[in-house]
Amino acid sequence: MTPPPAHTTTAEVIAAAGDRERRPPAMSVGPVGWLRANLFSSWLNTAVTLVLAYLVVSWTLGLISWGVINAIWEVPGTGAQVDTSACREARGEGACWALIGEKYRFILFGLYPFEEQWRPALVVAIFVALYVVSAMRRFWNRWLGFIWLVALAAIGVLMWGGVFGLRFVEQERWGGLPITLILSTFGIAFAFPLSILVALGRRQTSMPAVRALCVVYIELIRGVPLISLLFMASVMFPLFLPEGMNIDKLLRAQVAIILFAAAYLAEVVRGGLQALPKGQYEAADALGLSYWQKTGFIVLPQALRMVIPPLVNTFIGMFKDTSLVLIIGIFDLLNTAKTSIIEPAWQGFGVEAYLFVAAIYFVFCFAMSKYSQDLEAEFNRHRRR
Known part of the structure; x- marks a missing residue:
C-alpha cells in the first residue's frame, strides 16, 4: 500500500479510506453485476440460463446454415421450364430462396x-x-x-x-x-x-x-x-x-x-x-x-x-x-x-x-x-x- 504524502492530514487519510470502503464491489455493478443478479443468481437460475443459451445458439447456427450457407439462391430456367432439382436435393439442409426470386412479383402484386x-x-x-x-x-x-x-x-x-x-x-x-x-x-x-x-x-x-x-x-x-x-x-x-x-x-x-x-x-x-x-x-x-x-x-x-x-x-x-x-x-x-x-x-x-x-x-x-x-x-x- 502506497503511504500517503507527507502533507496529508489524518482527516484526509480517513476520508479517503472511507471512500474506498464505500465503493461497491466490482463484481456487483455494471454488466457483470447485472448478469450475476439476473441470470446467475442461483444454481437453478444458472442451469436454466445455460440451457436456454445452448438452445438459442444451436438454433441460430442451424438457421444460418439453412437460410444462408446451404441455401439455393438461383435455379436454371424460368416459368414452366424452371429446374428445381437443386432445391429438392437440398431440402431439409438449405432454403430454396430461388422461389422468391422467381415468384416475388406475383406474391407482391398478384395477377396485375x-x-x-x-x-x-x-x-x-x-x-x-x-x-x-x-x-x-x-x-x-x-x-x-x-x-x-x-x-x-x-x-x-x-x-x-x-x-x-x-x-x-x-x-x-x-x-x-x-x-x-x-x-x-x-x-x-x-x-x-x-x-x-x-x-x-x-x-x-x-x-x-x-x-x-x-x-x-x-x-x-x-x-x-x-x-x-x-x-x-x-x-x-x-x-x-x-x-x-x-x-x-x-x-x-x-x-x-x-x-x-x-x-x-x-x-x-x-x-x-x-x-x-x-x-x-x-x-x-x-x-x-x-x-x-x-x-x-x-x-x-x-x-x-x-x-x-x-x-x-x-x-x-x-x-x-x-x-x-x-x-x-x-x-x-x-x-x-x-x-x-x-x-x-x-x-x-x-x-x-x-x-x-x-x-x-x-x-x-x-x-x-x-x-x-x-x-x-x-x-x-x-x-x-
Whole structure:
C-alpha cells in the first residue's frame, strides 16, 4: 500500500479510506453485476440460463446454415421450364430462396399485368410515404386531410387506370400487398371515427334509443367471426340490392372490415372514456362548454391518450386479418403467397414463401408498435416526476 504524502492530514487519510470502503464491489455493478443478479443468481437460475443459451445458439447456427450457407439462391430456367432439382436435393439442409426470386412479383402484386406492375409498386410507395407523413406531428393540421385526398386519388388512378394514357385494369386482377394496404388503411381510416361515435353513443343516458342501438351493434358484431361478416357481405348483401345493381366485392369486403373493426375499437375507446376522472367532466361543465366542445377539447384527447396501446393492438390485428378476404375471392399478400407454390415445380417450398410474407408483415406491424410506444411516451411526458 502506497503511504500517503507527507502533507496529508489524518482527516484526509480517513476520508479517503472511507471512500474506498464505500465503493461497491466490482463484481456487483455494471454488466457483470447485472448478469450475476439476473441470470446467475442461483444454481437453478444458472442451469436454466445455460440451457436456454445452448438452445438459442444451436438454433441460430442451424438457421444460418439453412437460410444462408446451404441455401439455393438461383435455379436454371424460368416459368414452366424452371429446374428445381437443386432445391429438392437440398431440402431439409438449405432454403430454396430461388422461389422468391422467381415468384416475388406475383406474391407482391398478384395477377396485375406484368408490364404494368410499376403502378402497384408506386402505390405501395405512396402508402408508405402517407404513413410517414401522417406520423409526423408537424403535419397534424388542415393540410393533412388534403394530402390524404390527393394520395388516395392518385392510388385509385394508378390501380384502375383508364385515364392519362394508363391501361385500365379491372379490380379482379388486383392482388398482393396493395390489396392488404388498401383494406387495412381504409379500414382504420373509417373504423376509427365510427368507433368514437359508437362509444359515445353507448355512454349516452339522455338518449336511450341511441344507447340501445350502439349496444346491439357492438355486441352483435363482436359475437360473430370476421369470416361470417365477409361471407354475408359477399353472398347475402347483393340479395338486398335493387335489381341490376351490383357493388364491387372489394368494396363489400371493405365495409365488412370497417364494421368489424369499429365494434372492437368502440370498446377500447369506451374504456378510455370510463377511465377518465369524473372531475374532468365536471370541470368542463363548470366552464359552460357544450357537449361537443367538452368531448372534443377535454374528454377525447385525454381518453385516447390513455388507450394508445390497445388501439394500436387492434390496428395490428386488423392489418393481419385482411388475409381472411380469400373467402370472397380476393387475393391479398398471404393468399398470393399460398398460390405461388401451387405449381408442381415449387410444391413443398411453402416455408420460404411464408417467411418472405412474414417479414413484410413484421416490418409494418413493428413500425406501428414502435411508433405507438414513442407516441405514448411523448403524450405521457407530463406525468413523469
